[in-house]
Amino acid sequence: xxxxxxxxxxxxxxxxxxxxxxxxxxxxxxxxxxxxxxxxxxxxxxxxxxxxxxxxxxxxxxxxxxxxxxxxxxxxxxxxxxxxxxxxxxxxxxxxxxxxxxxxxxxxxxxxxxxxxxxxxxxxxxxxxxxxxxxxxxxxxxxxxxxxxxxxxxxxxxxxxxxxxxxxxxxxxxxxxxxxxxxxxxxxxxxxxxxxxxxxxxxxxxxxxxxxxxxxxxxxxxxxxxxxxxxxxxxxxxxxxxxxxxxxxxxxxxxxxxxxxxxxxxxxxxx
Numbered sequence: 298x299x300x301x302x303x304x305x306x307x308x309x310x311x312x313x314x315x316x317x318x319x320x321x322x323x324x325x326x327x328x329x330x331x332x333x334x335x336x337x338x339x340x341x342x343x344x345x346x347x348x349x350x351x352x353x354x355x356x357x358x359x360x361x362x363x364x365x366x367x368x369x370x371x372x373x374x375x376x377x378x379x380x381x382x383x384x385x386x387x388x389x390x391x392x393x394x395x396x397x398x399x400x401x402x403x404x405x406x407x408x409x410x411x412x413x414x415x416x417x418x419x420x421x422x423x424x425x426x427x428x429x430x431x432x433x434x435x436x437x438x439x440x441x442x443x444x445x446x447x448x449x450x451x452x453x454x455x456x457x458x459x460x461x462x463x464x465x466x467x468x469x470x471x472x473x474x475x476x477x478x479x480x481x482x483x484x485x486x487x488x489x490x491x492x493x494x495x496x497x498x499x500x501x502x503x504x505x506x507x508x509x510x511x512x513x514x515x516x517x518x519x520x521x522x523x524x525x526x527x528x529x530x531x532x533x534x535x536x537x538x539x540x541x542x543x544x545x546x547x548x549x550x551x552x553x554x555x556x557x558x559x560x561x562x563x564x565x566x567x568x
Contacts, residue, residue, distance in 0.1 A: 465525025
């Protein structure tokens with residue numbers, strides 16, 4: 298059966314997106330197919346249907362109907378968008394506690410599909426974030442000190458902002474597809490202090506509700522994740538100073554896929 302990654306399969310009374318069950322053997326991304334026609338089966342109500350021996354779902358219009366082409370003399374009438382919460386034939390489940398056992402059960406069968414292309418990409422991991430700063434002029438600033446959690450950087454005069462740059466990987470890649478977190482996470486930052494002209498300032502822009510570009514909120518109120526390239530405004534503190542020292546405390550970092558750094562230009566501001 299060929300389906301797209303967001304299409305759901307039905308297990309134990311719940312729908313699970315197939316992307317969370319990809320194991321490289323019985324369920325895999327077939328990248329040899331470069332062009333295809335996609336057909337939706339729509340029932341009066343969203344429902345469980347059987348295709349090629351698998352229980353899956355009929356089409357649920359959550360707002361993407363206009364992206365499809367309908368042949369023949371068919372008139373399109375305005376209709377409300379449906380939701381998984383109120384209109385689905387069964388609950389949508391992306392909880393790791395439910396999906397991970399399914400993933401391992403399907404993988405343990407080792408019944409690889411004929412023609413399956415087992416991934417050969419290296420899965421080597423590292424916990425080294427490769428943390429550094431990038432100024433608005435493009436200058437790279439490496440840490441002058443690092444004790445594992447606290448990084449100290451010497452800033453040039455007049456610095457008004459920097460970018461915190463590091464390796465970044467998705468939990469869905471480094472832990473497993475059964476983790477429904479596809480954000481690229483760099484480092485989890487707690488305290489940031491700026492020492493300038495014998496004064497110390499607390500930098501808290503990353504902890505505000507409205508965060509600068511490149512930051513994610515966390516379950517911790519005193520911490521935020523970067524996406525591997527996060528903006529950090531420093532205000533006017535260094536306009537009249539010769540030099541400054543920026544101290545960044547990292548609560549969590551990694552693991553990172555080693556090959557991920559080859560796909561991310563760590564020394565350039567992301568678009």
